[in-house]
Amino acid sequence: MKITELITRCANALAEERDAAPGRGMDAPIPVCGGQRRSTAGGLHLYAFDLNEEAPLAEDLPITLIPPADLEPTEGFVVAREGARVIIQTFDAIGEQVPAATIVPDTSGFFDTASRRLIEMVSRADAYTLGPAERLLPWLAPEHADREETVRATASTAVLTTNWGEDPAARRGKLAVQVTDLVKNNRRLLLITPDHRRADEVLGTLARAMRAGGMQYKSLLSRYEMPVQRSAAGMPLADLGFEAHVHQFYAKSHANKASLRRRYERFRELTPLLAYKAEKQRDLDEVKLLEWRLLTELSGLQAKIKEITATLAEYDSLPLFKRLTMQTLGKNVATLNEYRTIYEQQVQGLMEELETAKHRIEALMPEAAIPRALRPEYQELKEEITRLGGTKKIRELLSAEEGTNRQAFLQNKRVLITTAARVLADPLFTKVRFDTLVADEAPLIPAAYLLAAAGLVRERIVLSGDMRDLTAVKAWDRFGIPAIRQAFAPQSASAVSPGS
Structure with a gap:
């Protein structure tokens, strides 16, 4: 089997997972x-x-x-x-x-991107270097390799180096020495791991080793994603993230873009605050409307009480015909007093409701109040965001503006640390190439992911891990699809590998 055939089979397997994902409810x-x-x-x-x-x-x-x-x-x-x-x-x-x-x-989109990336590696072979990846065939497809290839794969060579061991600390220490030597020889490394926590751990180990060797580890190491852990191996990780490096660099050299980003972030910050204020203002308006209705009803009742009181005061002096008319309508001294009592009781109830509404208004007013300078600032930002096409358009503009620069910045980093799945799914990795691929905990990385990363290197591949995981996790069996399915399985059903 050729490496292109193996990559094609992996791409087809990922395409099948893409088609099956919606039916499994994964989207x-x-x-x-x-x-x-x-x-x-x-x-x-x-x-x-x-x-x-x-x-x-x-x-x-x-x-x-x-x-x-x-x-x-x-x-x-x-x-x-x-x-x-x-x-x-x-x-x-x-x-x-x-x-x-x-x-x-977007599980379907993830598998679709992964499948298309592998297909691109085969269809655009001139854009990828598959020579080092060929050396992975005896490991990833041993059933299709002859005895000579299998024996050759078990031995370290200039193109494929293995670092197997059961002790994680000793294995990672040896890996740190290998990486340090490669960096000293001016090699650009792509270091991949199965997950982000392992990426943080190997980042901390390398940072400590380079610091001990007197190397400028902050400029040599870069974690492509934000570190999940604050520190690892006794080393703080916050300043080693790629985004932190990019942000610090471009904040100084591109003032206009930094200003736009700040205004955009300020808009995103004010939006939830003003949305909350608007919700409280709606509540306040409803309570004020209720208060107005209560006051209107109260005013009507008070007018009726006043009218009844005036009628009773002059009742004896009214003409006989008018008194007879009122009595015909049920309005005599007794009934008028009853009406007045009923109205007074209703007034008392309305007064209690008004008191409750008043307290509610007093509580809502500070919550709904917007500082005087905040609304003009937000309106100005909103008009600018609208003029530029909305928040989504601004994100696209910022990404497009810095796309080439981010690529150049990425190519200047000596050691880039990320996960194998991110290499496969992030489009930026289609544009950058490396000298060496280092796969930490390689037996835990699905074969399809490992192949995608291997196509980005020109010279050498280093596999590190515990060989017991090859049979325990079987991430290299059937193109790694069973391991990928296990990763997407519910956490309660996921098995923990013994070598992790």
């Missing part, structure tokens, strides 16, 4: 609650939400987050699952606290 909306913003880096934000453990949300799955009220949806992807807790990286801020929201996963 169905998922309600979440208890949202909190955990951290922010540049224009990216990490939010944690509570959800049902049965929800099929896998890491790196693209999603649309629909917040409550009048807030606009935002896009993002899953970076971690912690039982009934999911952590999402979003491209817009939706407030510090999000009591309730809806997540719409």
